Every structure is written in C-alpha cells, then in structure tokens.
Amino acid sequence: MSDALIKTDNTKFEPGTGQSPGQSSAQMASNLVDLARYRSRSQFLVIYDFFAPRLKSYLIMRGAESSLAEELVQEAMLSVWRRCDSFDPEKATASTWIFTIARNLWIDHLRKFKPDRLSSLDCYEDISEPVETEFTDSHKLKQLIKNLPCQQAQLIHQVYFSGKTHREIADEMAIPLGSVKSGLRLAFEKLRKQLGGNQ
Amino acid sequence: MTIIHHHPDISTLMSYAAGSLSDSMSLVISCHLEHCSDCRQRRASAESLGSSLVEECSPVSMSTGARDDILQMLNIQPHQSSAAPIPKPPKHGEVPSALQRLLGHAEFDQLEWKTLAPGMKQVALPSAEGKLKLLKIAPGTCLPSHGHSGTELTLVLKGSYTDECGRFQAGDLEDLDPDTKHQPVADTHEACICLIATDAPLKFEGLVPRLLQPFFGL
Numbered sequence: 001m002s003d004a005l006i007k008t009d010n011t012k013f014e015p016g017t018g019q020s021p022g023q024s025s026a027q028m029a030s031n032l033v034d035l036a037r038y039r040s041r042s043q044f045l046v047i048y049d050f051f052a053p054r055l056k057s058y059l060i061m062r063g064a065e066s067s068l069a070e071e072l073v074q075e076a077m078l079s080v081w082r083r084c085d086s087f088d089p090e091k092a093t094a095s096t097w098i099f100t101i102a103r104n105l106w107i108d109h110l111r112k113f114k115p116d117r118l119s120s121l122d123c124y125e126d127i128s129e130p131v132e133t134e135f136t137d138s139h140k141l142k143q144l145i146k147n148l149p150c151q152q153a154q155l156i157h158q159v160y161f162s163g164k165t166h167r168e169i170a171d172e173m174a175i176p177l178g179s180v181k182s183g184l185r186l187a188f189e190k191l192r193k194q195l196g197g198n199q
Numbered sequence: 200m201t202i203i204h205h206h207p208d209i210s211t212l213m214s215y216a217a218g219s220l221s222d223s224m225s226l227v228i229s230c231h232l233e234h235c236s237d238c239r240q241r242r243a244s245a246e247s248l249g250s251s252l253v254e255e256c257s258p259v260s261m262s263t264g265a266r267d268d269i270l271q272m273l274n275i276q277p278h279q280s281s282a283a284p285i286p287k288p289p290k291h292g293e294v295p296s297a298l299q300r301l302l303g304h305a306e307f308d309q310l311e312w313k314t315l316a317p318g319m320k321q322v323a324l325p326s327a328e329g330k331l332k333l334l335k336i337a338p339g340t341c342l343p344s345h346g347h348s349g350t351e352l353t354l355v356l357k358g359s360y361t362d363e364c365g366r367f368q369a370g371d372l373e374d375l376d377p378d379t380k381h382q383p384v385a386d387t388h389e390a391c392i393c394l395i396a397t398d399a400p401l402k403f404e405g406l407v408p409r410l411l412q413p414f415f416g417l
C-alpha cells in the first residue's frame with residue numbers, strides 16, 4: 001500500500017473541522033500531484049479535511065441548505081479524487097482548481113431544472129494556462145479587503161458569494177449599474193497591485 | 200491569428216469567474232477566451248481571487264460520518280457522465296468550440312437564419328438566463344441606434360463592424376456600458392456574424408426601431 005510512503009503528521013489534527021495545521025499553497029499542490037501518483041487515501045483525507053469545511057461554508061453562503069451543501073462538497077471532493085491527474089500545478093493552485101470544481105457543481109445545480117440551460121461544460125472550457133497567480137496569499141487578501149472602501153468590499157462579496165448579476169446588485173444596493181462595474185474594477189486593480197503581482 | 204483589441208471588462212470576468220453571470224453571457228465569454236490569452240490570464244486571476252476568498256471562509260464542520268462516507272465513495276467506479284469533462288471536438292471551421300454543440304456542429308451557412316429586417320438575420324439560441332443569439336449583418340447595413348437597460352456582450356465571430364466605440368473584428372468583444380448608445384454598421388464587403396448575449400431588454404429609440412423591437416427578441 002502506497003500510504004506508507006506518505007509522510008503525514010495528523011496527530012494534532014481534528015478531522016473535518018477545517019482546523020488543520022496551516023497548509024501552504026505549495027504543499028497543497030504537491031499533495032494533489034502525489035494523490036494522482038500514489039492514490040493514497042490518507043493523502044486524500046489531508047486535502048479533504050482542509051477543503052471540505054471551507055467549501056461547505058462557501059456553498060452555504062451561496063444559498064445552499066446545509067445538507068445540500070454537504071452533498072455538493074462530497075461530490076466535489078469525489079471529483080478531486082477522480083480527476084486529480086488532470087490537475088497541473090503549473091496552471092493553477094490546488095485551491096483554485098478545487099474552487100472551480102465546486103463553483104461548476106453549484107451553477108449546474110442552480111440550473112438543473114431550467115429549460116434550455118447551458119452546462120458549466122459549455123461555459124467554462126478547461127483552457128487555463130500558466131498564470132501569475134496573484135491572489136494566493138489569502139490571509140493578506142483578507143486584510144486588504146478589510147481596508148477597501150466599504151462599498152467595494154461589499155461588491156466583491158456580492159459577486160463571489162451572493163451570485164447576483166451586476167443589475168441585481170445595482171438594484172439591491174440602490175446604486176447605478178455603472179457604479180457596480182467601476183467599483184469592482186477599482187477593487188480588483190487595487191488588490192492586484194497591493195498583492196504585488198507575479199509571485 | 201488576428202490581434203484582439205476589445206475585451207470584456209474585468210468586472211464581467213470577475214462575475215464569470217465567480218459563476219455569477221447568466222449562462223448566455225458566460226458562453227460568450229468562453230468563446231472570447233478561446234481566442235484571447237490575455238483574458239484567460241485575467242480569468243485565472245479572478246478565479247484565484249475567488250479561491251482565496253473561499254480559503255478565508257470560516258470553516259463549517261462536516262457532519263459526523265461524512266468522512267467515512269467519502270472513503271466509501273472512493274471505491275465506487277465513476278459513471279461515464281460524472282467523470283472527466285468530455286473533450287471538446289477539435290476546432291474546425293469558423294465556429295468556436297464552445298458553440299459547436301449548441302449549433303449541432305453545423306457551420307454558419309448551414310443554419311436557419313431568420314430575417315429580422317433588411318440586411319439583418321438572426322438565429323436564436325437556447326439558454327436559461329438572458330438571451331443568446333447569432334446576428335448576421337449584411338455588408339453596409341446599419342443597425343438602429345439603441346441603448347441597453349442592462350448589460351450586453353457582443354462577440355464578433357466573422358467579419359467586422361464599427362460603432363461609436365470603435366472597430367470590432369473577429370475575436371473582439373464589446374462589453375457595452377449600460378448607458379452607452381451605439382449604432383453598429385457592418386463595415387466590409389463581408390457579412391458580419393456576432394454572438395450576442397443580453398441580460399435585460401434593449402431600449403430602442405425612435406418610432407420605427409421601436410416597432411422592430413418585438414422582432415429582435417432582444
């Protein structure tokens with residue numbers, strides 16, 4: 001069994017709570033690469049224990065009930081297990097790769113019963129390429145978002161977590177549509193610059 | 200490969216990366232990305248922003264047993280459908296790969312174009328959110344001037360057009376500001392074919408264009 005090859009220290013670890021010892025982005029990427037190579041269940045659980053509770057939180061914020069969120073998390077993590085051989089650390093961080101899986105599952109779920117829907121496979125081609133991963137330092141990002149003007153931070157939150165269109169956001173926040181777009185634009189540029197670009 | 204001069208706004212790409220764009224608009228973005236490595240980079244940045252935000256979410260514990268359940272599930276052989284994405288057919292002809300399935304793998308000249316007005320034909324495409332269609336503008340034809348109450352994305356697939364914002368050629372995407380009015384005109388000897396997604400009804404000006412509005416289904 002290849003599990004024996006993997007050095008993991010789970011002794012102080014509480015499974016499933018997401019309170020894992022800090023996993024650096026690079027560690028997670030190499031975990032995924034190893035997972036594809038060795039198919040180790042203990043390695044899978046390291047990834048699972050870090051991401052499952054965060055994806056659950058994300059899906060709940062997007063409007064899923066707790067049980068649905070959990071169901072989708074399981075589905076997403078199963079995809080991680082099955083598709084990790086297509087993960088390329090040159091093209092994405094582990095976190096971004098897993099995020100896109102969960103995002104696609106969620107939008108496909110939302111459109112499940114709509115007629116004429118286009119699936120995430122139609123709309124999100126897997127055409128990623130080597131990228132300057134600008135937002136990998138999530139702790140720093142969190143701080144920077146706190147320092148944004150309140151409205152810009154709200155806009156980011158609305159786009160990534162509420163799933164609303166620009167028009168819906170404009171209506172809800174009672175601001176012109178153009179201000180939604182320019183606010184997002186400013187926030188993105190500011191965060192990009194402050195995170196120092198290409199690292 | 201032609202150089203692309205017009206790109207979606209970063210706010211549009213953020214919503215795309217977040218999964219917060221209508222399916223119709225997402226498809227148009229996807230078709231643009233096939234041609235535009237700059238925007239593929241910007242998309243990846245916007246996705247990495249999303250994933251960092253998710254990393255910073257306060258974790259919500261999975262229920263007891265979820266961990267054992269997933270270990271059980273690892274044993275199950277995947278159904279064909281839930282496994283890896285189906286590889287897209289190799290690109291051929293003028294239709295972007297992301298659009299090929301929707302067009303039943305037909306080329307543009309094999310489609311049933313419906314005449315909207317002299318020099319203007321369309322093919323309505325299925326989508327769940329917002330409207331999606333192909334528009335063919337005959338050489339020299341000028342569209343009625345119109346504004347938009349919502350957002351509209353126009354991707355040129357063939358030929359070119361010019362409007363108040365510039366000249367748009369194959370691969371170019373016009374991400375129109377909500378308050379801008381524009382009047383596109385097909386500006387070469389070749390018909391211009393565009394893929395258009397709208398979020399909200401378009402507002403036309405003037406009497407005749409207003410009468411046309413129902414025909415546009417815009």
Ligand SMILES: [Zn+2]
Pocket residue numbers: 203205206207231235237238239
């Ligand atoms: Zn572009």
